[in-house]
Amino acid sequence: MDPSPENLQHLTNFLGQTLAPDAATRKQAEVQLGNAKVQQGYPLLLLRLVSSAAVPDQIRLQGAIQFKNLVVSHWVLSEVHDFHVNEADKPAVKAEIVEAMLAVPDKLQPFLSEALSCISKADFPLDQKWPELVPKLMQSLSSPDPAVIIATLKTTHAIARKYVTASHTDELWAEIAMVLSQTHAKLMETQVSCLAMLQQQAANKPALDQLFQTLDLIAKIFHDLNYQDIPEVFEDNLDTWMAGFHTLLTLPAPVTALFQPESDDDKLSAMHAMQRSICEALHLYADKYIVIVEDSDRGSRPDEREVFQKHLGTFVEDIWALLTHLGVQANYDELVAAAIGFLSSVLRGTHFSFFQPAHLQSIVNNVVVPGLKIRESDEEDFEDNPLEYMQRDLEGEVTDTRRGVTSDLVKAMCSHFEAPTSQLCMAEIDTLLAQYAADNSKWQAKDAAIYLFIGLAVKSETRAGGVVAINPNVDVLGFFQRHVLVDLLAVTTANVTKNPILMADLLKFLLVFRNQLPKDAYGQIFPILSILLTSPAIIVHTYAACCLERFLTVKDGAVPRVSRQDLQPMLQPFLTNLFGCLAHEGSKENPHIMKCVMRAVSVAGPDVAAVAAMLVGKLTEILGELCKSFQQNIAPKNPAFHHFIFETLAAVIKHVCADAAAVATMEGMMLPPFQTVIQMDITEFQPYFIQIISQLLESRPLPVPDTYMQILTSLLQPPLWQSRSNQPALTRLIKAYMSRAGTAIVANQATFHQILGLIQTLMVSKITDNYAFSILNSIILNVPKEKFPEFLPVLTSAALDRFQKLPAASNGKFLRSLITFFCLYMAKHGPDMLLDQLEAVQAGLMEQFLTHVMVPKLTTVIADSIDKKICQVGMTRLLCECPRATQFGCWGAGMEAACKLLRDNRVGLGSVAGAEDELDFEFLASYNNSSFMALHNAAQEKAALDPLPDVADVAAFMSQRVQQLATQAPHLAQPIASLRQLYHL
Numbered sequence: 013m014d015p016s017p018e019n020l021q022h023l024t025n026f027l028g029q030t031l032a033p034d035a036a037t038r039k040q041a042e043v044q045l046g047n048a049k050v051q052q053g054y055p056l057l058l059l060r061l062v063s064s065a066a067v068p069d070q071i072r073l074q075g076a077i078q079f080k081n082l083v084v085s086h087w088v089l090s091e092v093h094d095f096h097v098n099e100a101d102k103p104a105v106k107a108e109i110v111e112a113m114l115a116v117p118d119k120l121q122p123f124l125s126e127a128l129s130c131i132s133k134a135d136f137p138l139d140q141k142w143p144e145l146v147p148k149l150m151q152s153l154s155s156p157d158p159a160v161i162i163a164t165l166k167t168t169h170a171i172a173r174k175y176v177t178a179s180h181t182d183e184l185w186a187e188i189a190m191v192l193s194q195t196h197a198k199l200m201e202t203q204v205s206c207l208a209m210l211q212q213q214a215a216n217k218p219a220l221d222q223l224f225q226t227l228d229l230i231a232k233i234f235h236d237l238n239y240q241d242i243p244e245v246f247e248d249n250l251d252t253w254m255a256g257f258h259t260l261l262t263l264p265a266p267v268t269a270l271f272q273p274e275s276d277d278d279k280l281s282a283m284h285a286m287q288r289s290i291c292e293a294l295h296l297y298a299d300k301y302i303v304i305v306e307d308s309d310r311g312s313r314p315d316e317r318e319v320f321q322k323h324l325g326t327f328v329e330d331i332w333a334l335l336t337h338l339g340v341q342a343n344y345d346e347l348v349a350a351a352i353g354f355l356s357s358v359l360r361g362t363h364f365s366f367f368q369p370a371h372l373q374s375i376v377n378n379v380v381v382p383g384l385k386i387r388e389s390d391e392e393d394f395e396d397n398p399l400e401y402m403q404r405d406l407e408g409e410v411t412d413t414r415r416g417v418t419s420d421l422v423k424a425m426c427s428h429f430e431a432p433t434s435q436l437c438m439a440e441i442d443t444l445l446a447q448y449a450a451d452n453s454k455w456q457a458k459d460a461a462i463y464l465f466i467g468l469a470v471k472s473e474t475r476a477g478g479v480v481a482i483n484p485n486v487d488v489l490g491f492f493q494r495h496v497l498v499d500l501l502a503v504t505t506a507n508v509t510k511n512p513i514l515m516a517d518l519l520k521f522l523l524v525f526r527n528q529l530p531k532d533a534y535g536q537i538f539p540i541l542s543i544l545l546t547s548p549a550i551i552v553h554t555y556a557a558c559c560l561e562r563f564l565t566v567k568d569g570a571v572p573r574v575s576r577q578d579l580q581p582m583l584q585p586f587l588t589n590l591f592g593c594l595a596h597e598g599s600k601e602n603p604h605i606m607k608c609v610m611r612a613v614s615v616a617g618p619d620v621a622a623v624a625a626m627l628v629g630k631l632t633e634i635l636g637e638l639c640k641s642f643q644q645n646i647a648p649k650n651p652a653f654h655h656f657i658f659e660t661l662a663a664v665i666k667h668v669c670a671d672a673a674a675v676a677t678m679e680g681m682m683l684p685p686f687q688t689v690i691q692m693d694i695t696e697f698q699p700y701f702i703q704i705i706s707q708l709l710e711s712r713p714l715p716v717p718d719t720y721m722q723i724l725t726s727l728l729q730p731p732l733w734q735s736r737s738n739q740p741a742l743t744r745l746i747k748a749y750m751s752r753a754g755t756a757i758v759a760n761q762a763t764f765h766q767i768l769g770l771i772q773t774l775m776v777s778k779i780t781d782n783y784a785f786s787i788l789n790s791i792i793l794n795v796p797k798e799k800f801p802e803f804l805p806v807l808t809s810a811a812l813d814r815f816q817k818l819p820a821a822s823n824g825k826f827l828r829s830l831i832t833f834f835c836l837y838m839a840k841h842g843p844d845m846l847l848d849q850l851e852a853v854q855a856g857l858m859e860q861f862l863t864h865v866m867v868p869k870l871t872t873v874i875a876d877s878i879d880k881k882i883c884q885v886g887m888t889r890l891l892c893e894c895p896r897a898t899q900f901g902c903w904g905a906g907m908e909a910a911c912k913l914l915r916d917n918r919v920g921l922g923s924v925a926g927a928e929d930e931l932d933f934e935f936l937a938s939y940n941n942s943s944f945m946a947l948h949n950a951a952q953e954k955a956a957l958d959p960l961p962d963v964a965d966v967a968a969f970m971s972q973r974v975q976q977l978a979t980q981a982p983h984l985a986q987p988i989a990s991l992r993q994l995y996h997l
Contacts, residue, residue, distance in 0.1 A: 013053035076123035083127040114163040125170040158222040165229035172236035224282035231289035261330040291350035298357040356424035383418030398550040419467030434485035512549035519555035545589035557608040601649040606656035658700040662949035669711040702741035743783040747790040754794035785829035835886025843890040863902040892973040911995040971997040
């Protein structure tokens with residue numbers, strides 16, 4: 013595909029059609045682009061479209077996204093993609109991408125930056141595939157145009173940021189040294205030049221803005237290049253770098269006055285963004301090169317670097333002064349977070365002596381309490397942007413909010429000053445609570461007191477498990493009884509709307525300290541939570557749902573604190589009020605509410621039968637409305653909400669479908685919407701519904717009704733299988749059909765041939781070959797072996813053709829699937845039939861495959877416990893039951909490989925995953941053509957997945973077979989005796 017004007021116009025048209033309102037037009041354009049992207053020349057054509065100022069901005073943006081996705085997914089060969097960018101295209105792309113990055117508008121640069129970063133990870137400086145990259149960039153730093161310098165530094169940062177996530181190796185360290193040999197002098201020269209220009213342009217805000225952007229990027233690159241260790245060139249020049257950082261953290265008042273935010277809506281200014289990057293670089297040095305941090309990847313070994321140690325006191329003073337001059341506006345939060353992060357590292361480390369008791373008092377008064385007080389902007393977010401507020405407060409990392417980093421600062425102070433910090437903070441807490449007690453209108457004081465108490469009391473916690481260690485200087489239960497429970501007990505349906513922010517604070521306290529509260533407190537809290545679920549305030553009823561959901565996961569040892577019997581009296585009112593929450597406009601797709609419904613159903617177990625019809629009815633009604641939205645091209649608000657709907661449906665099926673009548677009821681309610689989703693091509697819900705139908709089919713008693721057989725044909729249609737998100741679910745469903753209705757399917761020749769054709773189609777793609785084997789294995793298990801000669805030789809030959817195209821060193825999923833298939837074939841039906849098939853292809857093929865593939869690869873590629881069992885039984889039957897195999901020269905090595913698997917697999921078969929109350933379901937769901945979210949509650953028990961249930965004890969099976977063989981094949985008696993002794997057979 014030449015980058016001709018005609019092709020450029022065609023590509024422009026196709027990209028424009030992907031934005032069309034008509035779904036059919038969009039889909040056709042996506043198909044055309046999918047066909048184009050595998051052609052030679054397409055990457056360069058796409059890059060030139062992005063670079064062309066003649067192309068409309070919206071099309072260039074779409075092209076930039078497509079280019080980034082193409083490079084990220086297909087620049088290098090991988091097992092999960094069918095193609096990779098042609099090697100002939102790569103030099104052309106690399107020759108133009110840097111110039112494109114420097115020339116395109118700012119809004120396109122992030123996409124080209126990510127693509128360039130991906131290319132550099134793969135090709136730079138590996139085997140010197142891109143030796144001109146860094147010299148070309150450094151030349152651009154000499155440009156008189158500030159915009160070119162900024163774009164150049166953005167590109168350099170895109171290359172260097174990989175050093176933050178890479179594992180430390182000698183090769184990586186040599187690469188960093190090589191990069192620094194070409195960049196350090198120019199970077200330092202640019203920083204020094206910018207510092208000199210700051211004095212000349214002290215009153216010129218536009219010029220200062222560009223200078224600060226430049227210095228911000230230099231600080232980021234400094235961070236990237238120092239992340240693995242302090243390179244010698246930085247160590248030799250650290251005084252110059254630190255002097256520059258000191259100057260930029262202590263800018264004169266006339267300069268800082270130019271960059272004060274005019275409103276809370278302003279984003280972080282270039283000056284403050286630069287100071288944030290400097291604080292992050294200093295935080296890195298404080299974390300890794302001078303202090304001990306509990307969770308440091310260097311363990312507990314201090315790494316004292318005198319070259320930086322002499323600067324530490326200066327920066328503690330600089331950053332402390334910076335913090336005390338920053339306002340409480342949200343604009344500063346990112347800078348405050350970075351600054352506090354640096355101070356927290358110093359407080360946790362070996363140089364905490366920079367801080368004295370007088371400093372602690374000042375920190376509490378001037379940073380901690382102001383940082384924890386609710387701001388007007390927070391109150392506005394509580395009312396106007398509740399979902400964003402909750403995401404920060406409930407789900408965000410410590411560094412995401414000012415309150416979060418301030419709480420972390422309190423914990424850091426407690427690292428070496430726990431008692432005095434506790435005393436100072438408790439005095440502030442008492443003062444704040446006294447202000448609220450004297451005047452209840454000062455609820456902001458109690459709000460700050462609760463947050464300060466939480467920050468002080470919690471020593472360590474996990475997101476899923478909650479608080480695991482408490483500050484011994486505080487009384488959590490006493491605080492709960494005096495200042496939390498009293499207010500909660502005053503809640504009634506009449507006053508449920510009173511002071512929602514403070515009520516949310518009380519609920520957050522319950523959420524945080526759920527492990528520390530006694531069980532009798534749960535009995536007091538549950539009725540209150542039920543009332544608070546009726547609150548019209550989105551955050552209040554959401555926090556109430558979060559509390560309930562997390563309470564239902566708490567365990568005392570291995571025993572759930574809230575049993576099924578404890579929940580049963582409250583189940584109906586809880587569910588009623590939870591569904592009531594969804595009636596509020598702001599909570600229509602609230603994932604926390606639906607997660608709580610799912611958890612209540614999971615804990616209720618069989619008790620959910622009484623409300624199952626109501627639950628499924630409400631959930632399918634919600635899904636119906638969502639389907640209408642999808643048809644109208646209304647994007648989903650929260651995919652996690654949809655996931656929990658299906659998790660809840662799966663939980664209902666799991667607990668009630670032991671009863672045949674219940675199965676029929678569930679089928680009557682679930683099959684019609686499933687068919688609707690397939691017919692309407694609602695791709696977002698198809699993987700979920702397919703899992704639900706699989707679960708129903710696997711749960712129901714035989715015989716399988718005609719309704720299932722009628723929909724099977726639609727499940728075999730190619731368009732449904734083209735969606736990668738459908739493939740795992742469809743594979744499981746076809747396996748369920750073979751297991752539950754295999755005889756009927758084989759009798760229907762047309763349907764069975766469709767399935768065989770599907771296997772061949774899946775087999776030729778490295779993305780889907782494992783699904784082909786999975787279905788093929790189910791046929792091996794459920795189709796009479798007398799039928800095998802009609803189709804199995806063709807499929808086996810197709811598998812061997814794919815095998816011959818594998819790289820010699822392959823240890824991937826195709827090889828794993830092929831070995832498991834051969835072993836399952838032999839384990840289930842004996843070795844002779846497979847041996848005859850392979851001998852018909854090529855004499856001695858089985859011995860060659862065993863010698864050169866199975867023996868050396870078995871312990872490397874087979875990891876799953878069931879696959880190990882299959883391979884142990886299959887290889888044992890081959891080597892012990894087949895007289896031809898006992899003459900193989902690799903017999904001893906083959907049996908030893910099977911025995912090694914046995915040694916590694918002496919574990920019982922439990923469930924696929926842990927119990928659902930131990931699963932936190934913390935994930936970010938997204939809808940795209942490749943995402944698949946497995947339903948935990950629809951998962952099969954691993955014992956049910958065992959294809960060889962008649963072999964209960966593999967070790968006994970292997971021992972019996974080798975003993976029998978020892979009497980039948982005397983020439984193997986000695987190696988058998990050695991194996992039995994070595995592996996305890």
